[in-house]
Amino acid sequence: MHLNEAHYGGMHLIWWIIWMVLIIWIFATPWSIPGQRAKKDSPLDILKKRFAKGEITKEEFEESKKILNASK
Template identity: 75%
Template sequence: MHFYDGHFGGMHLIWWIIWMVFIVWIFFVPADIPYQKSKKESPLDILKKRFAKGEISKEEFEESKKILNSDN
């Protein structure tokens, strides 16, 4: 780099600005970037998973399913 009266040229300042913007972007951009979002689960999907894991009985599943389907 060239020195002009003891100061670096303007390119040095531009690189500092680029690095600072990059660092701020890394730390302050929300983690839910659109292309990284996973598909949101519907209530019925959650209900099916709970039934598959054995957290709820068949009767509870059927009753909850009726309630969810009646809301549509």
């Protein structure tokens, strides 16, 4: 009587798989989308920003840069 219902079960499973892949892709994307996780700045990037803002002098920047490059 209900012979055709078996075909819909497989399609239902495929849609669940598609939705799960889509949800995992949305939350696992490393791109910097507004409201999402942002990549962390490296110590050298932070040093450059501080120098650009005028928080440290050129001498302090050069000395810190040497220390960071020596630790690599």
